[in-house]
Every structure is written in C-alpha cells, then in structure tokens.
Amino acid sequence: MFDNLSDKLDKAFHILKGHGKITEVNVADTLKEVRRALLDADVNFKIAKDFTTKVKEKAIGENVLTTLQPGQLMVKLVKDELTELMGGDAAGINLSGAPTVILMSGLQGSGKTTFSGKLANFLKTKKNKKPLLVACDIYRPAAINQLHVVGGQIGVEVYSEEGNKNPVEIAQNAIKYAKANGFNVVIVDTAGRLAVDEEMMNEIANVHKAIEPHETLFVVDAMTGQDAVNTAKAFNDRLNFDGVILTKLDGDTRGGAAISIKSVVDKPIKFIGTGEKMEAIDVFYPNRMAERILG
Numbered sequence: 210m211f212d213n214l215s216d217k218l219d220k221a222f223h224i225l226k227g228h229g230k231i232t233e234v235n236v237a238d239t240l241k242e243v244r245r246a247l248l249d250a251d252v253n254f255k256i257a258k259d260f261t262t263k264v265k266e267k268a269i270g271e272n273v274l275t276t277l278q279p280g281q282l283m284v285k286l287v288k289d290e291l292t293e294l295m296g297g298d299a300a301g302i303n304l305s306g307a308p309t310v311i312l313m314s315g316l317q318g319s320g321k322t323t324f325s326g327k328l329a330n331f332l333k334t335k336k337n338k339k340p341l342l343v344a345c346d347i348y349r350p351a352a353i354n355q356l357h358v359v360g361g362q363i364g365v366e367v368y369s370e371e372g373n374k375n376p377v378e379i380a381q382n383a384i385k386y387a388k389a390n391g392f393n394v395v396i397v398d399t400a401g402r403l404a405v406d407e408e409m410m411n412e413i414a415n416v417h418k419a420i421e422p423h424e425t426l427f428v429v430d431a432m433t434g435q436d437a438v439n440t441a442k443a444f445n446d447r448l449n450f451d452g453v454i455l456t457k458l459d460g461d462t463r464g465g466a467a468i469s470i471k472s473v474v475d476k477p478i479k480f481i482g483t484g485e486k487m488e489a490i491d492v493f494y495p496n497r498m499a500e501r502i503l504g
C-alpha cells in the first residue's frame with residue numbers, strides 16, 4: 210500500500226540522515242522532496258504546499274536544527290501532520306436508532322455493493338448486530354442479484370422488490386420490514402452511475418431525504434486519485450454525508466485520495482476496503498496509516 214510514496218519519503222529523509230551537521234538548507238531540501246513525493250502521489254497542489262508549510266513552521270518552532278536527532282524529529286513532524294491531514298482520531302460509526310439506517314452512496318464500480326456486504330458482515334460478526342441489506346438499484350437487475358449473492362455469502366437477508374421502480378418506496382418499505390422482523394441495522398445500497406449526473410444525484414438525494422439515515426456513507430475507489438476527491442466533493446455538496454469509505458487500497462494506489470479527501474470535504478474516512486473478499490474491511494486509523502506510509 211502506497212509503496213511508491215513510502216519510498217520517496219524515505220529518500221527525502223536521507224538528505225537529513227546523511228549529514229553530520231544539519232543546516233537550514235538541508236531541511237528546506239527535505240521539505241521540497243516531501244512536497245514532490247506528495248504531488249507524485251496525486252495529492253492536490255495546495256494541500257501539498259500547505260502541508261510542507263505547516264511542517265516547516267513546526268520545525269522552526271521546535272528548533273529542529275539544535276536537537277540531537279533532527280532527522281528523527283522531522284520524520285515525527287511529518288508523521289503527525291499526515292495523521293492530522295487524514296483526520297486525526299479514528300471516526301466511529303453511528304449505530305443509534307432502532308433500526309440504525311445506513312445509506313450507501315457512490316459511483317458505479319466504486320465498490321458500493323461489495324462494501325455494503327462487508328459492512329453487514331462486520332456489524333454482524335464484530336458488533337453482534339442483525340443487519341438487513343436493501344437493494345435499491347432499480348436500473349441494473351445484475352446489481353440486485355449481486356447483493357443477493359453477497360448476502361448469501363455472509364448469511365445476511367437481502368430485501369428487494371422485483372418490478373418496483375421507486376427507490377424511495379423500496380427503502381421505506383425495507384425499514385418497515387426491518388422493524389417488523391427484528392433487524393437492528395438497515396444498509397441501503399443505491400444505484401450509482403459511471404460519472405456524476407443530475408438524475409443520480411436527485412435520486413439519492415430523494416432517498417436520503419425520505420429515510421433520514423443515521424449514517425450516510427460515500428464509497429470511492431482509491432485508485433482514482435484526484436477524481437476520487439472531486440467526486441467526494443460533488444456527493445458531499447448534495448448529501449452532506451457523514452463519512453468516506455475508501456476501497457481498493459490493496460491495489461497499486463498512489464495514496465492521494467487517502468491523504469486529500471478529509472481536508473477537501475471535511476469528513477472522516479471511516480473504513481477502508483482492502484480486497485474483494487467479505488473480510489477485507491478495516492476501520493481507518495489515520496495514525497496507523499501515517500505510520501505505514503512513513504515505514
């Protein structure tokens with residue numbers, strides 16, 4: 210995960226670790242390399258620039274040049290700033306409500322259906338919940354089938370209505386069904402499209418308004434870099450979602466989405482997807498991710 214970024218940051222710190230006496234120029238060169246590494250990882254230019262400015266201010270504040278191990282202190286400052294940028298503390302998921310209603314949003318192919326299954330499985334096995342999965346993609350019968358397959362794999366019931374073309378109605382009926390049948394979490398999987406369009410946004414906004422979810426989660430493919438950030442912004446402007454799910458972090462992703470998304474939409478990354486299997490889900494801890502990136 211983020212191997213390229215880790216390598217480049219490691220090289221950036223070589224500048225500091227290699228010198229007997231550290232000068233202001235060495236620190237400036239290191240920060241320049243750090244910025245370049247972030248840009249190469251597809252982090253937005255302004256975010257990368259602000260990042261190094263903040264680290265520089267802290268380095269001056271802590272008199273980095275006079276400390277015994279300036280290299281180590283710089284690594285720590287970068288690690289702290291990366292953690293902050295990615296959200297600081299881990300953000301939990303709101304499980305209030307009877308039942309808790311969770312709405313999944315995102316583009317087609319982002320991993321929404323897969324993640325709906327992973328989350329249901331996580332809540333069932335780790336939180337002792339009884340989840341119901343709801344198929345609200347009225348355009349693609351294959352998507353409904355896919356959710357049934359996923360539900361079958363994890364032993365979670367899937368609610369769908371054949372022939373009903375009204376996602377608001379399906380979601381509302383599913384919540385009624387959940388209440389009547391002892392389900393305490395309802396996970397609503399919605400229709401995505403290949404790109405942001407008005408019709409999809411209206412549809413999900415209508416579902417959102419009608420069911421008033423306790424958690425609205427936005428699912429995005431980490432491999433899409435700055436596009437992921439732009440899509441997040443479009444969905445957040447419309448839905449004011451509660452958290453981000455970053456999928457496909459097992460792939461050859463550069464890391465830009467993980468690093469930038471929080472500061473653009475001011476919403477935490479809550480979970481990450483790290484594979485196609487139902488168990489490939491992790492709670493997102495910004496500090497652990499920063500540690501991983503910096504090795």
Ligand code: GDP
Nearest residue numbers: 317318319320321322323456457482483484485
């Ligand atoms: P949806 O259209 O948003 O519902 O996306 P899907 O759930 O159908 O996922 C699209 C493709 O991405 C499928 O082939 C999934 O198996 C795959 N996928 C989903 N999440 C992950 C992940 O975390 N890692 C990897 N490698 N593949 C994933």
